[in-house]
Amino acid sequence: MSISSRFSVGIHILSLLEINKDGVNTSEFIAGSVNTNPVVIRKIMGMLKNAGLVKVRPGVAGAELGKDISEITMLDVYKAVNVVQEKELFGVHANPNPSCPVGKNIQETISPIFSAAQLSMEKALDNVTIMDVVKEIIEKGQGT
Amino acid sequence: MSISSRFSVGIHILSLLEINKDGVNTSEFIAGSVNTNPVVIRKIMGMLKNAGLVKVRPGVAGAELGKDISEITMLDVYKAVNVVQEKELFGVHANPNPSCPVGKNIQETISPIFSAAQLSMEKALDNVTIMDVVKEIIEKGQGT
């Protein structure tokens, strides 16, 4: 199991919008960098737009960042692209037997444990911004 | 997306083995508590067995715990049932365009971020034992 790559693609898109901010970032151009279909990009862009991370308009070519990259965290992107629902990172088996003490109480017992683990992961994502990513990409690029 | 319920079922099984340690815990009995098919239980039990968390033998009815429940953490179960591979909680899009500075460096840049977030989640799982779960189940049971 892996969390959808919409997340990594979302990060890729936002980083590209910053690094190529003087160019015209059409879905086709971005798709060329990500190496996928433009429609995939447009779908993800739609989610980023709903979250206010990106500005796009029907008919007009190119997308722009909706916020300063220092104010967009990995968690913002993660939530925008809807890869994991709240408290649902861990699947829990449905309908355990209520006439068994374990079956009756297992769900309520483990769900706070799972929620805490999920929150801990999300908190880590909140500590990194697109700016951090962009800086790192540029640094690695220098090395060439 | 959710992490496979094999994990929650694994926790259920181990808790049941403790709480019903004086009974004979066949796959059919456990399946009755989890409310699934006995074969599903046997598959998961096989994984728990490989990890040394459970003792089962072909032909002989009933499973037993392989370790003291205070020494089995959620992380042990999580790893045993193989729901998430190391460094693969987050999927990353393959083959980004190497002739674009972003495409060239995005994978190397985000993978440590993703690994850190995954580790943070796993660390949280390592703080809770089956004993904690069992105690909680018993407490909730008292309230009845």
Added chain:
DNA sequence: TTACATGTAACAATATAAGTTACAACTAAT
């Protein structure tokens, strides 16, 4: 009006999860 972009619906291909059937291998008890 035209050229070109975005926004979406609809569909295909693939992968995984979860359940199910069937049966071989094994053990303990008679």
Added chain:
DNA sequence: ATTAGTTGTAACTTATATTGTTACATGTAA
């Protein structure tokens, strides 16, 4: 040694999610 019952697995089905793709309506600017 035979039998009854259990575990261990392979094979298959069903359901769901992801990713990619085609097609086209909608919108904008020149």
